[in-house]
Each structure stands twice: as structure tokens, then as C-alpha cells.
Amino acid sequence: MIGKIKFLLMFSFLLTSLLGCSLFSNRKPAPLNESISLSQAAEDLSVYVYWDESHQSARLEDESNFAIFEPGSYTASLNGAPAQMNFSAYHHEGEIFIPVAFYQQQLKPLFQTWEPVVAPKKIAQEKVTRIQVAEKIEREFVVVIDPGHGGKDPGAVGINNVYEKNLNLDISKRVVKYLEASGIGVVMTRSDDTFISLNKRAEMATGANCFVSIHFNSVGSSSPSGFEVWRYSGDGNRRSKRSLDLAQKIRHKIKNGTPLRDRKVKDKGLKVLKSTTVPAVLVECGFVSNAKDMQWFSSENNREKISHLIYQGIVEFLEQ
Ligand SMILES: [Zn+2]
Numbered sequence: 001m002i003g004k005i006k007f008l009l010m011f012s013f014l015l016t017s018l019l020g021c022s023l024f025s026n027r028k029p030a031p032l033n034e035s036i037s038l039s040q041a042a043e044d045l046s047v048y049v050y051w052d053e054s055h056q057s058a059r060l061e062d063e064s065n066f067a068i069f070e071p072g073s074y075t076a077s078l079n080g081a082p083a084q085m086n087f088s089a090y091h092h093e094g095e096i097f098i099p100v101a102f103y104q105q106q107l108k109p110l111f112q113t114w115e116p117v118v119a120p121k122k123i124a125q126e127k128v129t130r131i132q133v134a135e136k137i138e139r140e141f142v143v144v145i146d147p148g149h150g151g152k153d154p155g156a157v158g159i160n161n162v163y164e165k166n167l168n169l170d171i172s173k174r175v176v177k178y179l180e181a182s183g184i185g186v187v188m189t190r191s192d193d194t195f196i197s198l199n200k201r202a203e204m205a206t207g208a209n210c211f212v213s214i215h216f217n218s219v220g221s222s223s224p225s226g227f228e229v230w231r232y233s234g235d236g237n238r239r240s241k242r243s244l245d246l247a248q249k250i251r252h253k254i255k256n257g258t259p260l261r262d263r264k265v266k267d268k269g270l271k272v273l274k275s276t277t278v279p280a281v282l283v284e285c286g287f288v289s290n291a292k293d294m295q296w297f298s299s300e301n302n303r304e305k306i307s308h309l310i311y312q313g314i315v316e317f318l319e320q
Helices: 010-019 038-045 100-111 164-181 198-204 238-257 271-275 291-297 300-319
Strands: 035-037 048-052 057-061 066-069 075-078 081-084 090-092 095-099 142-147 185-188 210-217 227-231 262-267 280-287
Touching: 035 038, 035 090, 035 100, 038 048, 038 057, 038 095, 038 100, 066 100, 075 100, 095 100, 142 164, 142 198, 164 185, 164 210, 164 300, 198 271, 210 238, 210 271, 210 300, 227 238, 238 262, 238 280, 238 300, 271 280, 280 291, 291 300
Parallel strands: 142 185, 142 210, 210 280, 227 262
Antiparallel strands: 035 095, 048 057, 057 066, 066 075, 075 081, 090 095, 227 280
């Protein structure tokens, strides 16, 4: 969902108070044009940065890696291993600066150990046509797949600038591919990078057997990870029971078929879930704000795997 990684910039405030008593405040700083501040580095790398008071050092970290810088020291620690810089880390205007060369050559590769997920151009070639429900009505089943966000609405922007809307479309197209291969009629609310209103999305589900919206989660902290499936129970009728059934089927497939953390089925009164008249769920496949989740999703095989599991969950629901 919409959200952005927030950076713990508070440490620059803490440093300001440390400057007065710093042992190194008389050191001549290296040229600023050869330096980068740690808060800037952290922002560029989408990692956390904070001041470790007890060790008098600054720490950058994500779920799997960390780097430690001590003002006045030429030696940084990268995942515990010492690494030499061409000049020492230093205080300047309440910030800690390090050599930009060290940032480029050592720090950046440390935190970018996986290939970023790119817009799903490759599978876009497998033509997925938007077909209205009416044209598919002669089919036994029609499923509406709804890739969340799109166009001017990117959804969440995750680590390494992963756009939720692109991931949503990638997974959705893979699910559609499997559905169509089994002769199930499919309507996609969008099959390219277009903005579609929530009302329009819900409307497109009318007459279908079910509606499945595909999203990725995001929060201000990098820790939360895993998948969850949302449904709406508020109307308390048969539709909401069927929605729960669909949610559980998809959840159990993903739970048993992937290493992703199971955050279970949640009850959410979202517009697309409330406004539809057919069984409807929303799958939050993982957290774009979590490095481990994104590492898993950076593999095309894994994206294919979860798509197939979502497809299997839908088929089990349709067949019962
Ligand atoms: Zn979303």
C-alpha cells in the first residue's frame, strides 16, 4: 500500500549535540566535494542509519547487511570486516561524511546485492488482452484480476526504487497466463501502466466468479515482511463467506509453497473489496520495504512460483 521508507535522520540531530565535545572537531575535514554524508548515502541506498551512542559510531543497515563508521577513523566495518577508506570519516555541520569513492566502490555494492526488479517488459510481450466479462460469459468461469495502482499512482515505492505498480502487474500477468491456459475466462482491470479508478475496478468485476486484486505492502520500518490476504466481512452475507474461503485457499497455497512469512487473512473494508458484488480478495504478496522479501521477489522463478500458487488457490475455489 501507499507508504514510503522513512529514514532515521534523527541521528544528525544527535550529532549536533556531540560536536561540542568531539575529540575530532579540530581535524581538518576532507574536501566536501569528495565526501558524501551518511544520511544521503542511506537515502540513496534505502537503508537505515542511526547513531550508536555507546560505540560512538554511525551504523547503516538493512535486513541482511550493516556498515559502521567511526568519526576520525580510516577504517569502516562492512558486515564486521574492516575496510580502509582513503580518508577518515568526519563530522561536519552535524553530519558524518565519508569518502564518496568508498561509498561508490564498497558501500553501494554491499547493500545492492540483488538485481532490482524492473518493469515487466518481457512478459508484456505475451499478449494479455483486456476482455470484458460479457464476451467471456459463455465460458464456465470468469475471474477478474486487478493489478493494484498504475499510471500516475505508483503505489508504494520500495527499496532500490521498486515501484509497487510494476510488481503488481508482473505478478498479475503471470496469474492470468495460467488462468487462460486452463480455459478460464479472465478480465484484467489493467494490462499496462494505466490509472484505473477504484470504482471502475470494482465495476469490472460484476458478473465474474471472483475478483482478485494483487498488491505489495510497505511500511515505514524495514522489518515487517511476508504476505497477507485481505477480504471484507462487513456485509455478513454469503459473498463475504465466499470471499473468506477464496482468501484462505490462496493463503494456504502461498504458505505451503513459499518461504514468505504468513501474515494470515485480514479483514479490511477496502473500496475494491466492499464495492464488488462477487467474492473478492486482495493479496499483499510481500513488503517492498523489506530487503529479504524484495530479494526473494527479484528472482523471476519466485515471481512465477507465487503466481502459480495464487492461480491454484483460485482454481480450488472455483472447482468446489
Ligand atoms: Zn497497493
